[in-house]
Amino acid sequence: MHNDSYSTRYEEAGVDIRRGYQAVELMKKHVASTYTRGVISDLGGFGGLFELDVKETPNPVLVCGTDGVGTKLKLAFALDRHDTIGIDCVAMCVNDVICCGAKPQVFLDYIALGRLEPEKVEQIVKGVAQGCKEAGCALIGGETAEMPGLYQEGEYDLAGFCTALVDKSKVFNNAGIAEGDVLIALPSSGVHSNGFSLVRHIFNVDDKPEILKVFYPELGMTLGQALLEPTRIYVKEVLELARHITVKGASHITGGGFYENIPRSLPEGLGARIRRSDVRVLSIFKLLQRTGSVSEHDMFNTFNMGVGMVLTVGKEDAAAALALLEGSYHLGEVVANDKACELV
Structure with a gap:
């Protein structure tokens, strides 16, 4: 925990960065549960590091996909249930790249909120981690952005990005x-x-x-x-x-x-x-x-x-x-x- 990182004036404007640190601590175990052999960095750095294994991929091709969950989120808000919506986020990305025959390697998520609630963010990331495990890829980073005034109380947006790998000879053609x-x-x-x-x-x-x-x-x-x-x-x-x-x-x-x-x-x-x-x-x-x-x-x-x-x-x-x-x-x-x- 970053005990010395705190801004009174920023909190007066609606952002308490300590909540972000708390959210990271809560989500760490979920993120770590997705780590595969290629992960060579810990959560919290400026970038997620992943070493590609291309021994069986003579002509490696990276396939990238990004998507969000859309207005299905409104139902999660109404029911106050946030532990599965992250699976949707992962699915919308990995199901696209698999259409090329590519195996997802890494995933990053982006969560934007009006007010950061650490326990809610943990539930969201728990779902993202579950989706990553189902897809066989590693959650190696992401961003949680607290933006008061842009999102209504209790609401958030969720999007993701994945990178997959396929040999050029095995792309679905x-x-x-x-x-x-x-x-x-x-x-x-x-x-x-x-x-x-x-x-x-x-x-x-x-x-x-x-x-x-x-x-x-x-x-x-x-x-x-x-x-x-x-x-x-x-x-x-x-x-x-x-x-x-x-x-x-x-x-x-x-x-x-x-x-x-x-x-x-x-x-x-x-x-x-x-x-x-x-x-x-x-x-x-x-x-x-x-x-x-x-x-x-x-x-x-x-x-x-x-x-x-x-x-x-x-x-x-x-x-x-x-x-x-x-x-x-x-x-x-x-x-x-x-x-x-x-x-x-």
Whole structure:
């Protein structure tokens, strides 16, 4: 603890730097639990040091990703639950870089608050650390910024950045995708971290936060529990699959849903054809559509609908992929249709 570091005038302006030091002490054990072999610096320095192991990577390529949690945070505020939202932050970054076939190595987080509450920050970082462990990467640093007047009391923003590593020869290259290839669905854990502005609008969460504590039989839990369910992290299963078969492409289903994200992984001249009846839509999305009277197109263009990631493999590899990926299923096929997604 920095006992001699304290500014009376700064505290009068709303910032007590001692709270920051306390937060660091509380989060240290969570951060340390993520350390992998490459970490060569301790928390608290000006930069996080990580030694890359490239012995099995002759042509190393770094893949970087950054993202935030978005307005899902508003639900965490309303329910005063902050220990899982960090998993979402990590997931939104690592699930993007795994679409290149890259293994996440390091992660950094950024937390901005109006007033720093050390115990709350510890809970946030606890979730970040859990996400890093699920992704197999190290949390080697970050920033906690206290900014009175910019954020309302009790609110904060959370974002992250990750760096991943892949050999150039093993990057998922969509140039090999051909008509007749198979689309494999990896199920989502729920709404994940996209579309929450529409979710909040449908349930009028901002004006009636008590709706989050209502139990819905079709969900088997309260609305708040279902909506705060952390984003599933796909890193380890996708990397394991790539050890056995050729993964030609991968799409992380985030904002824009099926229509925007699946075509992003396909080359020019090819598109995706998916039978609507084959999509295993989760109950939370059925509830959202019914309550908000949302069109099917808008649902599939906003939410993941129960599919968090889509992998493209050759027809000859489809059976092996389905056997290796627990809970996965055949979603559709690649067709001659210029970068469009058809739901039939």
